[in-house]
Amino acid sequence: MSSTIATWLGRRVLGALVTVVIASVVVFGALRLMPDTDGALAGGRRLTPEQMAALRERYGLDDPFLMAYADWAGNVLSFDFGISTVYQDSVNTLLASRLPVSAFLIGYSVVLTVLLGLTVAVIGAVKGGVVARLTTVLTSGAAATPPFVATVVLLSVFAVQLGWFPTTGAGEGFLDRLWHLTLPALAMALVAFGVLARVAQATFVEELRREHVEVARSRGVRTGAIVRRHVIRNALGPIMTLGGVLVAGLFVGTAVVETAFGVNGIGSFLVSSVARQDFPVVQALALIGVTLFVVVSTIVEVLLPVVDPRVRKELVSR
Numbered sequence: 066m067s068s069t070i071a072t073w074l075g076r077r078v079l080g081a082l083v084t085v086v087i088a089s090v091v092v093f094g095a096l097r098l099m100p101d102t103d104g105a106l107a108g109g110r111r112l113t114p115e116q117m118a119a120l121r122e123r124y125g126l127d128d129p130f131l132m133a134y135a136d137w138a139g140n141v142l143s144f145d146f147g148i149s150t151v152y153q154d155s156v157n158t159l160l161a162s163r164l165p166v167s168a169f170l171i172g173y174s175v176v177l178t179v180l181l182g183l184t185v186a187v188i189g190a191v192k193g194g195v196v197a198r199l200t201t202v203l204t205s206g207a208a209a210t211p212p213f214v215a216t217v218v219l220l221s222v223f224a225v226q227l228g229w230f231p232t233t234g235a236g237e238g239f240l241d242r243l244w245h246l247t248l249p250a251l252a253m254a255l256v257a258f259g260v261l262a263r264v265a266q267a268t269f270v271e272e273l274r275r276e277h278v279e280v281a282r283s284r285g286v287r288t289g290a291i292v293r294r295h296v297i298r299n300a301l302g303p304i305m306t307l308g309g310v311l312v313a314g315l316f317v318g319t320a321v322v323e324t325a326f327g328v329n330g331i332g333s334f335l336v337s338s339v340a341r342q343d344f345p346v347v348q349a350l351a352l353i354g355v356t357l358f359v360v361v362s363t364i365v366e367v368l369l370p371v372v373d374p375r376v377r378k379e380l381v382s383r
Contacts, residue, residue, distance in 0.1 A: 070370070088359075089141070093134050146160070149345055151341050151342075159334070160334075166328060173247075173250035178254040178315075183262075183304075187292060200262070201263070207255050207262075208259030210259070212256065220232060230244065231244070248326065249323065249328060257312075261311060268303055269292075272296040309361050310362060313358040319332025319333075320336050
């Protein structure tokens, strides 16, 4: 049994590592595929031929691809993403100053997504009838709303017209930051909330129809206890799988939302770096985004046998 599970875990971890390596090759190779590589390295500055040659040497553009990639990957493994061509400062330093804000925003969005999504899903599944149809309409509308549309609506209504929340900035201190980032977090969480709630509601309805749930009802067990002990627990597998993908995807959503709300995080930094052709920064953020997505997805997949006995039983029986 332990050998089977260890082999399964090893395959998942190996698959994740291979995915990250392939992504890193693509991210590194993208610089060489650009039509104006020298212009991207110059970052909009006017450089002498000697300065340009030094830049090309720094990024290994005159070296064979595999040699240059090995040097770059070695630096990345030691958490050195190079020097920004625009700011002439360490990419690590530039990201470190912006990462706490984005991490707070993503974490806030995850909390809103999970709490609102599961709450609406449980209400729709348990109540049924008109309530279920209303929750379906609500979640379908949320899932179909692009983040930039949600951003415009939230800014116009709650920041400009009502004045309940600030229009820009990330705030200082926990409570002030919580207030400043409420609208950005809602804008990011809207689509994820809609998708999660729809899938969770359908899964909860299916679990509520199972025989052991009917038996529990016939014995007079309260609905709340049934939902906690049987429905949510048995539905955690598909919900966790989808939730992991949605959470990892929130990293991408920071680009639009942070730019619109004037939040100085890694999302808005990515947008400005693309516009200014600051390729070392773009490379770093692209690789971090892919790695985050792979790591979260792998962690969720590895935890499935822990939370779902059916998955564990299937692994053991192989």
